[in-house]
Amino acid sequence: MRPRGRLDLLSASEVKQRLTDAVAEGHTRIVLDLEGVPFIDSSGMGAILGGLKAARLAGGDLRIARPADQAKVILELTSLDRVLRPYDDVEDALGGW
Amino acid sequence: MMMWKMRLVVGSRRPRPITELTAQVRATAGALFAIHSFLDDFWKTFQALHSQAPDTIWQIEFSTAVAEVAANIIRHAHKDGTIAGTVSLHLCLYPDRVEARFVDRGLPFTEPPESLSRDKDDGSPGLEEGGRGLRVASAAVDLIRYRRAPGGTNQWELIKQFDSSGLKFSGHSP
Numbered sequence: 001m002r003p004r005g006r007l008d009l010l011s012a013s014e015v016k017q018r019l020t021d022a023v024a025e026g027h028t029r030i031v032l033d034l035e036g037v038p039f040i041d042s043s044g045m046g047a048i049l050g051g052l053k054a055a056r057l058a059g060g061d062l063r064i065a066r067p068a069d070q071a072k073v074i075l076e077l078t079s080l081d082r083v084l085r086p087y088d089d090v091e092d093a094l095g096g097w
Numbered sequence: 098m099m100m101w102k103m104r105l106v107v108g109s110r111r112p113r114p115i116t117e118l119t120a121q122v123r124a125t126a127g128a129l130f131a132i133h134s135f136l137d138d139f140w141k142t143f144q145a146l147h148s149q150a151p152d153t154i155w156q157i158e159f160s161t162a163v164a165e166v167a168a169n170i171i172r173h174a175h176k177d178g179t180i181a182g183t184v185s186l187h188l189c190l191y192p193d194r195v196e197a198r199f200v201d202r203g204l205p206f207t208e209p210p211e212s213l214s215r216d217k218d219d220g221s222p223g224l225e226e227g228g229r230g231l232r233v234a235s236a237a238v239d240l241i242r243y244r245r246a247p248g249g250t251n252q253w254e255l256i257k258q259f260d261s262s263g264l265k266f267s268g269h270s271p
Binding site: 006008009010016039041042043045046047049050052053069070073074077078079080082083 | 129133153154165168171226229
């Protein structure tokens, strides 16, 4: 999936819905390509975590690729980089699947 | 709709900001777009006036903290915009730090500072989808302080020093 624009209070619910819909449709291994996302806030991280939990519950996983510097900062500030390791590119994120 | 004004301060004996920028936005989620534009303008002003601009990550941390507090005000003090009002954001550049001050007349903030830490006992992050905003803001700046003023206004203050170190949170109710 390739969201575009800021992932924040305004867009978080839509992104979470798209992620959970994708899982419900059987796409349980998801790579979220964040190249087009210049900013993520805690609401946006919540949406990603919602997708991650849905994917794992269905036996899959969610990985993130190509995060911007700001996304890396918020991952580190929340220590969520321990559960959402950022991959440098989509191909790396797909590795092992 | 957003308004902002800038004032350049020179020749003062008292420690005063090098520059100040104030914006006023309606307390709705749409205001976040304006807040980001305002921050972008602030950093441009900063680079024009300050000889040693902090690195990009430093700026990202401060902007992220400001955006988190703005979102918190809109979401909680103004119930996602259902409680009408405005939020004013005042950004100040000093020789050694940057400050942000929010003022709004929404509901008071009641969450105790202890709740800012929700990591598990082993230090690993939980997977809760909400409740991280102020923790992110606290981690990104040197000081974050909340005050419910006697006149019924919420006042948030964020300070980030150029030689950033340490983490403090200070909050109190009326």
